[in-house]
Amino acid sequence: MCFFLKNRVGIAILLGVTAVSVLRAPAETLWWEAEAAKETNMPVKNDDPTLFSGGQWLTGPVSEGLYADYDLQAAEGGRYTFYARRFWMHGAFRWRIDEGDWYTVQGLKQEIVDQVATPGGPLCWIDLGYVTLTPGAHKLRIEMVTQTDFQFNKVFGFDCFALSNDGFTPKGIDRAGGPKQASFTIDESQFGRMIPRTMALLASATPEHRTPVFILFYGQSIIGRSHLEVPIGKYLRDKYPNAVITVENLAIGGYEAPRLRKTSWADLYPKNPDLVVFHDYGGETGELEEMFKGMKENMTTEVLTWTHHVDNFGTGIDKQRDASSVYLTAMAAKYGYEMVDVRDLWKEHLKETHLDAGAFLADQIHLNTQGVDLLVSFLVPHFRENPNASDEWKRRVHSLDLSGAAPGVSFDPAAWTQSPDGLTSKGTAPLRIEFTGNRVDLVGLSSGAGAGTGSAKILLDGQAPSTERTTLAASRSTLAPGSWWPALTLVTLADNAVPEKYTLHFHDVTPDGSSYAFDLVGAACGDDGSGKSGADFVSKSGHVSFLAGDVALDQVQKTLKKDLPPQFDIAFEVYSMSRDSWSPPRQLEPGRVPQETVVRCWKDGPHVLEIVPDGAGPIGIREAIVFSPGGES
Numbered sequence: 001m002c003f004f005l006k007n008r009v010g011i012a013i014l015l016g017v018t019a020v021s022v023l024r025a026p027a028e029t030l031w032w033e034a035e036a037a038k039e040t041n042m043p044v045k046n047d048d049p050t051l052f053s054g055g056q057w058l059t060g061p062v063s064e065g066l067y068a069d070y071d072l073q074a075a076e077g078g079r080y081t082f083y084a085r086r087f088w089m090h091g092a093f094r095w096r097i098d099e100g101d102w103y104t105v106q107g108l109k110q111e112i113v114d115q116v117a118t119p120g121g122p123l124c125w126i127d128l129g130y131v132t133l134t135p136g137a138h139k140l141r142i143e144m145v146t147q148t149d150f151q152f153n154k155v156f157g158f159d160c161f162a163l164s165n166d167g168f169t170p171k172g173i174d175r176a177g178g179p180k181q182a183s184f185t186i187d188e189s190q191f192g193r194m195i196p197r198t199m200a201l202l203a204s205a206t207p208e209h210r211t212p213v214f215i216l217f218y219g220q221s222i223i224g225r226s227h228l229e230v231p232i233g234k235y236l237r238d239k240y241p242n243a244v245i246t247v248e249n250l251a252i253g254g255y256e257a258p259r260l261r262k263t264s265w266a267d268l269y270p271k272n273p274d275l276v277v278f279h280d281y282g283g284e285t286g287e288l289e290e291m292f293k294g295m296k297e298n299m300t301t302e303v304l305t306w307t308h309h310v311d312n313f314g315t316g317i318d319k320q321r322d323a324s325s326v327y328l329t330a331m332a333a334k335y336g337y338e339m340v341d342v343r344d345l346w347k348e349h350l351k352e353t354h355l356d357a358g359a360f361l362a363d364q365i366h367l368n369t370q371g372v373d374l375l376v377s378f379l380v381p382h383f384r385e386n387p388n389a390s391d392e393w394k395r396r397v398h399s400l401d402l403s404g405a406a407p408g409v410s411f412d413p414a415a416w417t418q419s420p421d422g423l424t425s426k427g428t429a430p431l432r433i434e435f436t437g438n439r440v441d442l443v444g445l446s447s448g449a450g451a452g453t454g455s456a457k458i459l460l461d462g463q464a465p466s467t468e469r470t471t472l473a474a475s476r477s478t479l480a481p482g483s484w485w486p487a488l489t490l491v492t493l494a495d496n497a498v499p500e501k502y503t504l505h506f507h508d509v510t511p512d513g514s515s516y517a518f519d520l521v522g523a524a525c526g527d528d529g530s531g532k533s534g535a536d537f538v539s540k541s542g543h544v545s546f547l548a549g550d551v552a553l554d555q556v557q558k559t560l561k562k563d564l565p566p567q568f569d570i571a572f573e574v575y576s577m578s579r580d581s582w583s584p585p586r587q588l589e590p591g592r593v594p595q596e597t598v599v600r601c602w603k604d605g606p607h608v609l610e611i612v613p614d615g616a617g618p619i620g621i622r623e624a625i626v627f628s629p630g631g632e633s
Contacts, residue, residue: 053085403422442624444584487552492544604629
């Protein structure tokens with residue numbers, strides 16, 4: 001993995017002379033006329049000196065065998081940006097340094113830096129990428145390419161060239177150029193600064209204390225189709241072999257922020273992973289921020305996200321991606337998320353390798369194997385402990401060590417035995433934990449530690465958690481027929497919702513999904529109402545509802561060119577994120593930390609957790625971990 005910095009060294013260009021002179025630093029930019037080649041068979045044309053550098057240029061019909069040679073000499077060697085001023089996109093050509101690789105230029109895939117109009121058409125400075133030279137003499141050769149069906153390959157024109165090692169920006173024939181551009185740098189000192197808890201969990205794991213770490217990958221096809229969880233998961237397991245790392249990928253292809261913000265209520269917020277690896281398109285009108293804010297308000301998770309890679313949709317979309325990446329960066333900064341500047345790194349890599357964006361793409365946007373490798377190479381350096389990271393996360397997640405006095409923890413000493421291992425029950429009196437947050441995990445003591453043969457009832461604010469609306473969530477529905485996306489993007493739960501397994505029986509479905517009817521049936525409640533296309537739905541019981549626009553059927557034929565069947569079933573579940581009962585682990589793998597969530601709810605407020613042993617045997621608890629998105633735990 002490397003990051004790209006421009007060097008400050010000098011180069012001399014030798015234009016058809018025998019004496020070698022070296023221009024030493026601090027020279028920053030070198031400029032030479034195309035017509036001043038050491039050797040060329042390209043036609044020279046005298047033209048308007050107000051438009052053309054030196055008043056001349058190499059121009060004419062494209063034909064076999066046209067070339068131009070230039071000598072150059074590096075004083076100290078280094079890396080330079082190579083620019084050419086040419087006749088718009090006309091004339092396919094290739095170039096190389098010494099006996100190195102040939103780089104072909106065809107069309108306008110290179111970045112246009114500057115453009116002016118002439119009577120014959122526009123003259124453009126284009127960025128040809130980087131040139132790395134060792135100290136001493138080198139040769140540059142340019143050849144026209146005729147074996148191509150490129151439509152603008154009848155004529156060509158070269159006015160001048162430039163090499164810069166210090167941010168020179170070409171501007172017409174002004175050799176001073178435009179405003180200096182800062183060299184591209186990446187401040188690695190910031191890596192990992194916004195994911196300190198994740199890194200602490202990974203780095204603190206030992207063979208005797210194998211910490212669990214849950215990482216959720218979420219977004220659309222750039223994450224889902226590329227299966228980024230595989231190489232990143234392998235990298236982390238190799239680097240942190242003692243951590244018990246669980247990775248899950250719930251990305252949905254084609255779901256930009258306006259739709260993904262809805263599926264987040266089923267896929268993302270209920271899970272509260274330690275880290276979300278996230279990337280999505282769209283949402284600049286507020287939908288993306290809605291998700292960023294939702295992750296901050298509903299979870300204690302940390303987030304790693306990145307700017308858009310370079311795709312192959314053309315100049316207009318490219319500018320949109322630039323603007324969207326700026327917005328992404330601003331949102332990540334606002335909510336305190338780890339941002340990886342993939343877009344600039346990607347552009348630098350294309351310049352460095354002289355490759356077109358398509359070299360890393362399977363189509364116009366999705367990554368091929370090389371593209372996945374490149375993206376991963378930019379992401380994984382951020383998985384590092386940063387000594388300058390804030391410990392603010394400790395306000396949102398903290399552990400109550402039950403081997404001693406802990407705030408908010410109370411119990412009957414006659415019913416619970418406290419030891420250096422934690423607490424062990426010897427009756428049915430409850431262990432009471434007052435907390436402010438929306439999640440509590442318990443770390444149990446196994447039977448091998450003298451506890452763990454019994455079980456306990458869990459009460460949240462005096463009630464079984466499954467009876468509390470604040471603990472209920474709706475699962476992701478099963479998929480629309482023939483697609484990879486859920487048939488329902490969002491199910492809304494009423495205040496009187498209860499746990500239930502639902503089936504939606506669709507019938508009278510037209511092939512394009514524009515018209516349909518359905519019946520909702522609950523496993524326990526039975527018939528719960530009927531609905532039809534174009535109308536919002538509220539169940540007969542009033543427990544669940546969804547909008548007409550949240551039935552994702554009409555895109556199947558439009559997107560996948562598949563007809564929908566006339567009838568089919570989809571399913572979803574309303575479930576409690578908490579447990580009504582809990583048992584410590586009976587058996588443990590050596591060193592594995594038996595951390596389990598017993599309470600998860602939506603309300604980040606004061607609560608009381610009661611753990612009531614059933615008396616059938618002892619239960620042991622080492623610690624309780626409290627999670628509070630608001631940082632009030």
